[in-house]
Amino acid sequence: MKILALTGGVGGAKLALGLSQCLAPDEVDFVVNTGDDFKHLGFHISPDIDTLTYTLGNVANPETGWGRDDETWNFMESLEALGGDTWFKIGDRDLALHVFRQQQLESGKTLTEITKIITNQLGIKSRVLPVSNDPVPTIVETTEGPLPFQHYFVRDRCKPVVTGFQFSQVDKATLNPEIDFETTDAVVICPSNPFVSVDPMLAIPGMRSALHAFKGPIVAVSPIIGGAAIKGPTAKMMKELKIPTTTVQVAKHYIGLINCFVIDQQDHSHREAVKQLGLTTDVQQTVMVTLEDRIQLAKAVLDLVRNIR
Amino acid sequence: MKILALTGGVGGAKLALGLSQCLAPDEVDFVVNTGDDFKHLGFHISPDIDTLTYTLGNVANPETGWGRDDETWNFMESLEALGGDTWFKIGDRDLALHVFRQQQLESGKTLTEITKIITNQLGIKSRVLPVSNDPVPTIVETTEGPLPFQHYFVRDRCKPVVTGFQFSQVDKATLNPEIDFETTDAVVICPSNPFVSVDPMLAIPGMRSALHAFKGPIVAVSPIIGGAAIKGPTAKMMKELKIPTTTVQVAKHYIGLINCFVIDQQDHSHREAVKQLGLTTDVQQTVMVTLEDRIQLAKAVLDLVRNIR
Numbered sequence: 001m002k003i004l005a006l007t008g009g010v011g012g013a014k015l016a017l018g019l020s021q022c023l024a025p026d027e028v029d030f031v032v033n034t035g036d037d038f039k040h041l042g043f044h045i046s047p048d049i050d051t052l053t054y055t056l057g058n059v060a061n062p063e064t065g066w067g068r069d070d071e072t073w074n075f076m077e078s079l080e081a082l083g084g085d086t087w088f089k090i091g092d093r094d095l096a097l098h099v100f101r102q103q104q105l106e107s108g109k110t111l112t113e114i115t116k117i118i119t120n121q122l123g124i125k126s127r128v129l130p131v132s133n134d135p136v137p138t139i140v141e142t143t144e145g146p147l148p149f150q151h152y153f154v155r156d157r158c159k160p161v162v163t164g165f166q167f168s169q170v171d172k173a174t175l176n177p178e179i180d181f182e183t184t185d186a187v188v189i190c191p192s193n194p195f196v197s198v199d200p201m202l203a204i205p206g207m208r209s210a211l212h213a214f215k216g217p218i219v220a221v222s223p224i225i226g227g228a229a230i231k232g233p234t235a236k237m238m239k240e241l242k243i244p245t246t247t248v249q250v251a252k253h254y255i256g257l258i259n260c261f262v263i264d265q266q267d268h269s270h271r272e273a274v275k276q277l278g279l280t281t282d283v284q285q286t287v288m289v290t291l292e293d294r295i296q297l298a299k300a301v302l303d304l305v306r307n308i309r
Numbered sequence: 310m311k312i313l314a315l316t317g318g319v320g321g322a323k324l325a326l327g328l329s330q331c332l333a334p335d336e337v338d339f340v341v342n343t344g345d346d347f348k349h350l351g352f353h354i355s356p357d358i359d360t361l362t363y364t365l366g367n368v369a370n371p372e373t374g375w376g377r378d379d380e381t382w383n384f385m386e387s388l389e390a391l392g393g394d395t396w397f398k399i400g401d402r403d404l405a406l407h408v409f410r411q412q413q414l415e416s417g418k419t420l421t422e423i424t425k426i427i428t429n430q431l432g433i434k435s436r437v438l439p440v441s442n443d444p445v446p447t448i449v450e451t452t453e454g455p456l457p458f459q460h461y462f463v464r465d466r467c468k469p470v471v472t473g474f475q476f477s478q479v480d481k482a483t484l485n486p487e488i489d490f491e492t493t494d495a496v497v498i499c500p501s502n503p504f505v506s507v508d509p510m511l512a513i514p515g516m517r518s519a520l521h522a523f524k525g526p527i528v529a530v531s532p533i534i535g536g537a538a539i540k541g542p543t544a545k546m547m548k549e550l551k552i553p554t555t556t557v558q559v560a561k562h563y564i565g566l567i568n569c570f571v572i573d574q575q576d577h578s579h580r581e582a583v584k585q586l587g588l589t590t591d592v593q594q595t596v597m598v599t600l601e602d603r604i605q606l607a608k609a610v611l612d613l614v615r616n617i618r
Binding site: 070079093095097099118 | 393400401402409415430431
């Protein structure tokens with residue numbers, strides 16, 4: 001069975017790791033959001049690709065979920081002493097990846113080619129595919145004006161009130177040609193932020209139509225648990241967009257696209273409402289604290305997919 | 310009294326530090342070789358400027374003479390794991406300077422402007438002036454073919470046999486307009502490599518004629534002591550160029566340009582030969598191990614200059 005897993009950063013990467021533990025390397029391709037990518041300190045930075053890469057490569061920081069383990073911060077400290085920009089934290093080890101990628105980009109390689117080199121070097125055998133090789137920077141529209149995603153997310157710590165999103169340059173972007181729906185048996189939308197992790201991928205020309213044309217199961221795992229998000233601004237964004245912060249609303253967000261939805265056991269009372277949307281549902285422990293939790297949820301998602309087929 | 314000190318990296322920086330300890334900040338300008346500069350890992354790297362900056366900023370690595378103290382190497386280690394170039398060692402703290410400079414260069418600032426920002430941030434009050442804002446990369450001609458300086462110096466560890474030097478692009482270069490001979494009372498050529506630290510500066514159009522027109526003392530301190538160089542390939546280069554490795558030959562190298570030459574006490578027997586060249590001579594302990602040695606030699610050079618005037 002071949003899975004295509006769509007993922008953003010930290011939350012999605014947890015399930016991605018679980019899937020990678022349950023499947024052979026060629027049984028899963030990861031398609032990763034690049035709407036968070038930005039140029040910083042002269043480097044093209046791909047936060048979601050990097051989080052997934054570090055997670056699958058077993059070198060992620062277990063505390064933060066992003067960045068490297070065994071990290072030091074002397075670059076950042078010295079940059080601060082020079083008066084450089086330090087709002088976006090780059091560790092000494094993490095920086096190697098950004099320097100390497102920027103060099104490779106300047107030599108003419110695509111983001112996909114570079115990601116392949118990096119994942120190979122870190123011993124990752126599954127494919128990690130940027131959703132597009134073209135820039136598709138997400139702009140967060142706020143009551144304080146439009147903000148590039150990382151300015152909203154990291155610099156301003158998600159404080160500005162969100163009014164909408166712009167997936168800029170998306171019309172000119174081409175879906176990564178290595179994303180292969182033909183050989184895919186099921187699509188998994190990982191528990192990532194629907195607005196800024198999944199929607200930017202869905203906005204790439206060709207992605208929605210490919211999913212509509214796809215005959216197999218498309219499962220989304222709810223990133224909303226008990227009315228809140230484990231991490232990140234999903235719930236805050238929903239509130240600001242006047243959407244009730246329930247798992248049902250996430251299911252509704254994906255309606256017409258998915259045929260299967262996994263809700264957390266804390267939300268079992270919402271199961272009927274999700275079913276009413278015409279979706280196959282499953283209730284699982286979706287809070288992933290340990291590696292076992294990640295594997296457990298991945299197994300449940302794969303079982304569900306097998307049963308539907 | 311206002312001193313203009315011409316310097317390369319490690320050896321020259323030792324005397325430069327001594328001078329900075331003996332003079333008020335506005336009594337000395339440092340003019341620095343940029344022939345060693347190169348683009349590496351996407352960064353413009355200025356080894357001699359950086360060595361001087363770290364030395365004057367009191368953050369240099371006391372063991373190596375180059376790079377930062379209290380340095381870590383996690384960037385390099387992680388870059389190696391990604392398959393990146395690691396022959397030129399950049400520490401985590403050192404890297405901050407290169408990232409910062411590259412960003413500033415890309416924003417359109419000159420090397421002089423950027424050096425000013427960096428030295429200010431590190432609390433250095435004297436002026437550190439790149440000899441030119443234009444690229445003047447030194448090419449080392451060897452029996453194995455021409456090599457960019459850092460490839461010869463660092464990657465190949467000075468092993469190739471030298472046959473000559475090319476100061477490429479020097480004809481198109483402009484002398485740093487902030488170098489001010491008008492207000493200068495004496496010029497000091499620090500004990501740097503004559504071929505690859507001092508000559509590239511002398512090759513910039515306008516530098517030799519400015520020195521010829523200069524009326525005050527021009528003192529060079531010999532980098533050759535007892536037939537050898539304390540550090541670096543000066544003696545090896547002389548041998549390969551069939552020049553006897555004596556302090557007299559260094560004096561001859563600068564003849565017509567300098568009027569005063571400082572030799573080491575180990576070479577006191579060469580004093581007469583240097584005098585024969587028509588130069589005022591002084592014999593000093595030029596081996597600088599401690600800070601006191603640096604200050605002592607700087608004091609001696611300044612005394613000499615005062616006596617000549």
